[in-house]
Amino acid sequence: MDTFLALTVTGLVTGCLYALTASGLVVTYTTSGIFNFAHGAIGMLAAFSYWELTASQGMPGLPALLLTVLVISPLVGAVIERLLVRRLGTASLEVTLTVTVGLLLLLIGIANTIWDPATPHRVQAFFLGDEVTVAGVVLTAHQLVIVATATAVAISLWAFLHWSRTGVALRAVVDDRELAALTGASPTRVGQLGWALGAGLAGLAGVLLASQVSLDATTMTLLVVNGYAAAVLGRLTNLPLTFVGGLLLGLCQAWAVGYLTLDFISQIQPVIPMLFLFVALVLSPQARLRVAQTAPLRAPSVPGARRTLLATGSFLVVAALAAVAMPLSRMGDATHGMAVALILLSLVPLVGYGGMVSLSQLTFAGIGAVALAKVGGGPEGLLAAIAVPAAVGLLVALPTMRLRGLHLALATLAFGYAMDDAFFSNATVMTDSLGLPVPRPLGLDDPRGYFFLVCGAFAVCAFGVLALRRSTLGRRLVALGDSPAGCSTLGMRVRRTKLGVFAMSAGMAGLGGALLGGQQGAVGSADFGLLLSLTLLLLAVVWGVRTVSGVLIAALLLEAAPLLQDHISGVGSVVPLLVGLGAIGLGKHQNGIVGSVVAATRRRRAVPNLPQPRTEPPIREEVLTSAQS
Amino acid sequence: MTAPVVTAALELRGVNAGYGRVQVLYDINLVLPPRGVVALLGPNGAGKSTLLRVASGRTVPSSGQVLLRGNDVTGRSPERLARVGLCSVPEGRGVFPNLTVSDNLRMWTFRPGVRRKDVEETAYGRFPRLAERRRQLAGRLSGGEQQMLAMSRALTADPDVLLLDEISMGLAPVVVAELFALVRQIADDGTPVLLVEQFARTALEVADEVAVLSQGRIRLHGAPDQVRDGVLATYLHAEGSA
Structure with missing residues (x-):
């Protein structure tokens, strides 16, 4: 009984932190309609600011806390709203998502630049050393502070939203923005105000959490992923339910840690928030099908069969020449780059055509590599490297199919986060501390031959992706991105199409991951990290995830970045910054850099042929009279 | 029509407007006199709602001016216009469906000088049904009750100009008659009303002046009796082509 009480209490404390973060997330999401993936990064920034004020500048705890939570964090939120969110307006999910994920990377980059990640930053708990015993359970004063703050925030937030005119206006804007105006x-x-409030809550959670964990920019940012589950239980809009969700999640985690056998637990614990999220997704009510995209966007033109064949052929010729002519020392990098290109290519049908976003594509790649390693290098190994990730992808996407695209993104994020800890760092999976050895598929040990194999795989997949885009299925996909409601009224099986494409994309990523593993000879947990997944996704979107050429350029540039670093020091740490900035700039150029460049050259060519602008409205009388006669 | 001494409550001067490349309104000149009801009629897609969007600041005209009591307010945000007394009830949804009735009334108090207590007194006094349902979500009310709630904004905010977009849409004839009686009363109390309607007959009865919009231009303008015969013809695009 005592253990139960003790576990319950710690669970409630953690739950309070989850509830705080999740409620901030809900406030920003409801007031602006944009899910802020950088929420955790704002909390992280607040935690570091708090460290700067207390440990570095010697400010006492309470004023530092107030300054961070009431001034700095809300200011950050307000600035983000002013500079980014306002410009987004009614952009598609894929764009809002990449912009906030870009912001996440940018904030991590900023934090790592200001506060050197190599030196440890420690934050003292509030009232360090003070303890209280409640019903036989020892509570630190800091834990009491957490519970008290969360309770106070919950009550005052509710009172603010329901009793003050500004609070009513916040809810009114959610309901009908135009009428509110x-x-x-x-x-x-x-x-x-919504963003300032949300950022303030993120900051509060960040500062309270700071003394409980090691202060690391990436860890702290991603910890919030756990809070997403609570927000989803509250359907991203309901604050009381979100609070309950946070507490429940904390309790589930604590009880699981306490009652499941110790050995087993160390492996399963990171998966609990993901399981919780999936349960919350299954419990969510069916989302209404979107009728049509608000901002129509001209997609890049699709090359015809002849052009595709020609391009694939010439690509293979160039690849063959490169395989022969390239110095052996560069072969590894080039092969690596082409494998990454294949992983990025898997995003084209998914994100580029279908408008679905997967935030953990590298996780599927990693599963592919592990599958190859376990089955062996033969053809059956390659088959497993495609089939296993595809099957896992199906499972991940399945619970979100009734819901909106955002939920799919959240599910993949939680999945990637859980896999980071539970799978890729797991000793039973990876067997070797140096990483899991991966054989070269088909026994191609010659680096030149292997390079050509990877290029060939890319060419075949690219050809397939473009053929898919021209096929009925491709048109269905694009139509789905435009108007799911329209598709379903036409009798299309919306969910089946979406699931199929998701699985196919995961399989392609798995193949890419397997080839990548074969090139490296071994894979470790660092190869398929969630943050790297996000970077890759952004890179693809920035260069043009709707085009094959866009993702190819993105992958090759990523590979070239370390080469640049040899010549110019410090480029490496700048890359995430640049990617973040690029993604943020996406508001305007939604087809990516390649798409914009192509469109610009087209436009220049097409200018003389443009019809003269009409000064008169189109005349309908003729139609009417001719119909009558 | 307006005597030069009297400033129009609302005036559109040479307004061209549209969405992106699509132009909807062409050279609109419209004067809302300081008293009375002007009905704006026209077929589907004529540009009636766009005209109201321009007048309420939700759409910025590509050229031309919007004048409120003689002051140029072109390009002002809708919330600023609302605060200076322009009350606009948008098409079919003048209430916040997920807010309770009393929260909705709270939202009517953003115009400076409007007090919560007065709003509730007036609204509940005029529509006792709303008082019974003050804790209910507005979205759960019947269509007629929702429109009452929406109209209570016009009653309580003491607007200088009232813009109404198709308030009769989807309502029972009895309720429509009640609503139009209310509009007439508001106008008689001294608030000028610009009323957009797709169904001409009801609007012709309540209006003092009628403008007919078709294909983005004002085709007819005058007293209800003068334009009555021309309305149908304009709806069928028969005018001017012969």
């Missing part, structure tokens, strides 16, 4: 409440100012 017509009553005289300013939706932009309300949106800014």
